[in-house]
Amino acid sequence: IGEKSLFTKELEHALERNEVDLVVHSLKDLPTVLPPGFTIGAICKRENPYDAVVFHPKFVGKTLETLTEKSVVGTSSLRRAAQLQRKFPHLQFKNIRGNLNTRLRKLDEQQEFSAIILAVAGLQRMGWQNRVGQILHPEECMYAVGQGALGVEVRANDQDILDLVGVLHDPETLLRCIAERAFLRQLEGGCSVPVAVHTIMKDGQLYLTGGVWSLDGSDSMQETMQATIHVPAQHEDGPEDDPQLVGITARNIPRGAQLAAENLGISLANLLLNKGAKNILDVARQLNDAH
Numbered sequence: 001i002g003e004k005s006l007f008t009k010e011l012e013h014a015l016e017r018n019e020v021d022l023v024v025h026s027l028k029d030l031p032t033v034l035p036p037g038f039t040i041g042a043i044c045k046r047e048n049p050y051d052a053v054v055f056h057p058k059f060v061g062k063t064l065e066t067l068t069e070k071s072v073v074g075t076s077s078l079r080r081a082a083q084l085q086r087k088f089p090h091l092q093f094k095n096i097r098g099n100l101n102t103r104l105r106k107l108d109e110q111q112e113f114s115a116i117i118l119a120v121a122g123l124q125r126m127g128w129q130n131r132v133g134q135i136l137h138p139e140e141c142m143y144a145v146g147q148g149a150l151g152v153e154v155r156a157n158d159q160d161i162l163d164l165v166g167v168l169h170d171p172e173t174l175l176r177c178i179a180e181r182a183f184l185r186q187l188e189g190g191c192s193v194p195v196a197v198h199t200i201m202k203d204g205q206l207y208l209t210g211g212v213w214s215l216d217g218s219d220s221m222q223e224t225m226q227a228t229i230h231v232p233a234q235h236e237d238g239p240e241d242d243p244q245l246v247g248i249t250a251r252n253i254p255r256g257a258q259l260a261a262e263n264l265g266i267s268l269a270n271l272l273l274n275k276g277a278k279n280i281l282d283v284a285r286q287l288n289d290a291h
Contacts, residue, residue: 012038015153021161023153026122027146027177030153032185034247041161041249042152042168043177047121049148051080051141053134054123055115056107063134064088067114074107074116078215078288082194083141084117086217100126117141121148142196142211142222145180149173151248162249169250171231172201175261179227181246182265183210187277193284204228206261210268212277215284221277227264229257 011023012035027043034040053073055062064073065088074096075081081093096103096116100123107116115133123132152168154161176199184195187210194213199206206229211222245262 012153015155021154021158022165025151025153027149027151028144030146030151030247032145032181032246034153034244037156038153038247039156039162039244039249040151040247041154042165043170043174043248043250044150044152044168045170046149046173046176047124048135049143050120050138051117051136051143052120052123052132053115053136054104054107054118054131055133056111056113059114060133062115064091064115064136064140067091071114072112074103074113077117077144078192078284079144079194079196079213080117080141082213082215082217082220082284083196083211084136084217086213086220087140100128104128104131119143119147138198138209142198142209145184145195145197146177149177156244156249162251166250166252169253171253171257174248174250174253175206175229175231175257176201178245178248178258178261179206179208179265180210181248182262183208183269184265185246186266186269187212187273187281192288193281195281201229201231204230206264208264208268210265210272212272212280213284214280215287219280219283221272221275221280223268223271223275225264225268225271227260229260229264230254231257 014020015023053064069090070092072092072094074094076095076097085093103116107113120135123129152165180197180199187195196211198209205226207226209224211220213220245258
């Protein structure tokens with residue numbers, strides 16, 4: 001389909017026409033630069049951001065490691081396929097499309113896939129935790145920027161709605177996601193290239209690991225950086241005229257903390273670019289466009 005904002009466009013039209021006042025998205029579906037006139041007014045507390053393996057009923061109890069040679073695993077994500085191909089070279093990764101219900105039905109009713117990869121958060125929100133056969137940790141598969149968090153999109157000039165939803169910001173999730181989104185934006189990544197992250201906030205330090213992969217996972221590069229960031233209490237007052245950072249408006253979180261998170265993402269992206277990540281991304285983008 002080739003268009004990053006396909007899923008969000010209809011909803012943004014409704015916002016623009018004042019038919020709705022706020023729209024709730026999976027944050028990972030929202031581009032790092034929003035169309036003029038829109039902003040993310042709240043980022044809610046993050047669910048588990050990891051990816052899960054859901055196995056065909058006859059393979060329940062297996063792991064990716066123990067699936068037989070040439071078993072087919074379904075995923076619609078270049079990021080997942082690139083990392084897992086590298087980690088589990090005995091498996092074959094094949095595209096699977098559709099919403100969660102459709103993908104699970106394809107897995108269960110057809111004999112094509114031994115397993116599929118889905119976000120843990122999506123399965124949890126649907127109440128389908130019992131389908132999770134294996135959770136993939138960062139050393140196996142890092143997650144997408146913003147994965148597991150919900151973003152509330154509003155009109156950028158609608159002060160009443162911004163004030164209303166602003167209390168939903170979870171400070172730690174917000175700062176982690178600012179760093180992740182700044183990293184992706186600086187790399188100029190998107191759905192068409194395999195980019196993944198992992199963030200941890202601990203003892204006033206924000207740790208950001210970011211990586212880029214070739215489409216087949218054979219070429220990769222990742223680094224970790226950290227920054228000292230004061231995680232604020234929920235309602236410290238910031239300046240009133242804050243412009244957006246990576247499409248996000250968070251007036252009740254100190255500006256200094258947000259800028260430190262943004263700078264961390266930019267610095268990590270620049271480090272990877274200086275080491276040659278641009279070449280990996282350019283090749284991945286060209287190959288993907290060719291398909």
